[in-house]
Amino acid sequence: MxxxxxxxxxxxxxxxxxxxxxxxxxxxxxxxxxxxxxxxxxxxxxxxxxxxxxxxxxxxxxxxxxxxxxxxxxxxxxxxxxxxxxxxxxxxxxxxxxxxxxxxxxxxxxxxxxxxxxxxxxxxxxxxxxxxxxxxxxxxxxxxxxxxxxxxxxxALRPLVLGGREWWTVPGIFGWDQLDPGSRLLMDHLPDDISGRVADFGCGFGYLSARLARDHQGIRQIDAFDIDQRAVTCCARNNGEKVNAVWDDLRSRKVEAIYNTVVMNPPFHSGKGTDLGLGQLFIQKAWESLRPRGRLFLVANQHLAYEKVVPGLTLVKLGGAYKILTTRAEG
Ligand SMILES: C[S@@+](CC[C@H](N)C(=O)[O-])C[C@H]1O[C@@H](n2cnc3c(N)ncnc32)[C@H](O)[C@@H]1O
The missing domain is CATH 3.40.50.150 (Vaccinia Virus protein VP39)
Structure with missing residues (x-):
């Protein structure tokens, strides 16, 4: 870069x-x-x-x-x-x-x-x-x-129908004109008991946040972070009051152990090349953000070596080119 x-x-x-x-x-x-x-x-x-x-x-x-x-x-x-x-x-x-x-x-x-x-x-x-x-x-x-x-x-932000509902999106943000198959896989394999305060790391236009808010009534608040101002604006427009969309660079954000659950489809590109370190840093930050017994769920391309980044990351599901990993903080 x-x-x-x-x-x-x-x-x-x-x-x-x-x-x-x-x-x-x-x-x-x-x-x-x-x-x-x-x-x-x-x-x-x-x-x-x-x-x-x-x-x-x-x-x-x-x-x-x-x-x-x-x-x-x-x-x-x-x-x-x-x-x-x-x-x-x-x-x-x-x-x-x-x-x-x-x-x-x-x-x-x-x-x-x-x-x-x-x-x-x-x-x-x-x-x-x-x-x-x-x-x-x-x-x-x-x-x-x-x-x-x-x-x-x-x-300009525009509405686009993807997966049966309308989303605000714009060319240039991640997967602007399609629902990411990895993100869909993740949302289809989450446990039912997600509740409390949740974070969506690298929220894009807000697909994960929207599915979480729709499918898990016990969630109180979702903090959705992205480095791209346009993604954050779309995420806020695509979600209701439960979702707090925040423009921030998670690499430098000081995190606190406040979340019951963190979900993410971490970025693995900087510029043109694969940047394994970026996804690994996301996972590390997510781990530090978990309350005692809090859980992390992430989806990644199968070839990305994330399993050893934080303790206990284990495989939930393989699907297509993707894998879903989870871990739980000590408590
Ligand atoms: C693979 S996309 C996932 C988007 C969305 N969660 C989804 O599932 O469709 C990763 C997102 O992370 C964001 N991102 C990249 N680097 C970041 C950083 N340092 N801090 C916060 N967000 C970042 C990108 O802008 C992108 O929207």
Whole structure:
């Protein structure tokens, strides 16, 4: 991930040597502003990045609705989800008075970047550097207005019927347009006696929380955490009062032993690669969050070695590519 960020900065700096980009007021969608442009306005929905960039003096927003307009230049560091990238390019064209530059790694959308920008009807130049592709235009106001308006809708929360009910969701969050089969397996194999105070670690749009609230009347409160602001907003909209959706990075959260039960489908990716340590840290934090005799239930891909992370993690069920594990805190 750090390596990727460096590659992106190198590619952007190289592209900026090829063209005269305006310096004035700049907006950065996802990426870290290059030193020459600091401080700048930044959009980032993930709490860790938003906080780190704020500490560096940038003005950060995490909700697209709060992004300003009339920027001299807008820079887009493309995430991986295709519709989201289209939405961000459209937003950049909408908010810039002229210049838009976008960057993506070659193996994560870079090869189609130029075409995506050209599809809005603007003249585009591009260069490759440091395993990335950079594409830019100096003619944002010439973009096809209809296409720009339509593509920006990809960034808005929308209702989608999945598994027989409507969910608020948005391209770019985990499994935004499908119910995860592992999460379904987990919910179909929980014991009936879950009650009291419960936590949902890495809640996404709130599927686990919603199933828990629906199927376990004895639950008093569910605290649902996610690092992504959009996921937290969706989770809150998809659930009733019992669910308390919290925007936080669980890696750095100070946890207390207050939960009767923690459920989760832990993340195992950072950027493009598998990051076993992230899931392991989630499990460790969940373990520390349990009251005496509290229980943890998690689903994971079968190949992920989580069994030894905390005491007593045992197999409940294998299904498809997934396994359900559980353990109970001492008491
Ligand atoms: C595999 S998804 C599970 C989503 C949802 N619980 C479900 O079952 O569909 C993992 C979730 O963890 C979130 N996440 C990743 N890193 C996180 C962190 N450090 N702190 C909190 N949430 C995180 C991701 O944004 C993602 O929504």
């Amino acid at each position: 750090v390596f990727n960020r460096r590659m992106i900065a190198i590619a952007l700096a190289y592209a900026l040597e090829q063209t005269a980009a305006p310096r004035g007021r700049t907006l950065w969608l996802y990426g870290e502003p290059l030193p020459d442009y600091a401080p700048a306005d930044v959009y980032h929905p993930r709490k860790n990045f938003a906080e780190a960039l704020q500490k560096k003096g940038h003005r950060v927003v995490s909700d697209v609705a709060e992004i300003g307009r009339d920027y001299d230049a807008v820079f887009v560091t493309c995430p991986q989800q295709h519709e989201e990238v289209e939405g961000l390019l459209a937003l950049a064209l909408d908010r810039s008075r002229g210049f838009v530059m976008a960057v993506a790694p070659n193996d994560a959308g870079g090869t189609r970047l130029r075409g995506m920008l050209e599809a809005f009807g603007v003249p585009v130049e591009s260069v490759g550097k440091s395993h990335c592709r950079v594409a830019w235009t100096g003619a944002a106001p010439e973009a096809d207005r209809q296409k720009v308006e339509a593509a920006q809708l990809h960034l």
